[in-house]
Amino acid sequence: MSYQLTVNGRVTEVDVPGATSLAHALREHLHLRGAKIACGSGRCGSCTVRLGDRTVASCLLPVALAEDEPITTVEGLSAPDGPLHPVQEAMVACHGVQCGACTPGMVMTLHTFLDTVSQPDAGQVREALTGNLCRCTGYHTIVDAALTAAAALPTPNPREDRP
Ligand code: FES
Ligand code: FES
Numbered sequence: 070m071s072y073q074l075t076v077n078g079r080v081t082e083v084d085v086p087g088a089t090s091l092a093h094a095l096r097e098h099l100h101l102r103g104a105k106i107a108c109g110s111g112r113c114g115s116c117t118v119r120l121g122d123r124t125v126a127s128c129l130l131p132v133a134l135a136e137d138e139p140i141t142t143v144e145g146l147s148a149p150d151g152p153l154h155p156v157q158e159a160m161v162a163c164h165g166v167q168c169g170a171c172t173p174g175m176v177m178t179l180h181t182f183l184d185t186v187s188q189p190d191a192g193q194v195r196e197a198l199t200g201n202l203c204r205c206t207g208y209h210t211i212v213d214a215a216l217t218a219a220a221a222l223p224t225p226n227p228r229e230d231r232p
Contacts, residue, residue: 072132076101077145083132091135092116092127095142103143103173114201117174118142124181126200143173146180155221156180156214165214167205175201179215188219 083098095101105115116128121138146154156179182197194215
């Protein structure tokens with residue numbers, strides 16, 4: 070079946086069986102391989118993408134349910150030759166990346182979280198990241214990155230003004 074998706078601002082079609090996950094469609098049909106499929110069962114967050122104003126585990130979401138809202142993947146946060154998004158900058162600066170398997174999902178969760186909470190404390194960041202597992206960093210550097218990104222984003226965050 071053919072499904073129309075809006076991914077990173079671009080309308081595109083994928084021709085896949087109805088049970089295909091969004092993660093599979095993104096990676097294998099649209100060649101957007103930022104979202105990783107690790108557990109494949111909704112437990113690790115490595116496949117996290119943004120659907121409208123919320124994050125989803127793209128390994129669990131049938132592509133048919135992703136047609137009605139814009140999808141943002143980690144590839145959509147910055148142009149290949151442009152500056153990184155502040156969340157990405159902060160992950161680099163704070164050494165929030167080791168093997169990198171969790172990183173796109175972490176970035177997408179933080180990107181979405183910081184749209185609604187412009188100046189979080191560490192506890193709020195940790196709570197926001199409960200669905201994203203990291204086996205390498207111990208999380209401290211990722212929390213530091215989130216707080217650094219929050220400080221770098223405009224205050225009040227203009228995205229909070231969105232309807
Ligand atoms: S791969 Fe989707 S939650 Fe783990
Ligand atoms: S950096 Fe390796 S799993 Fe998070």
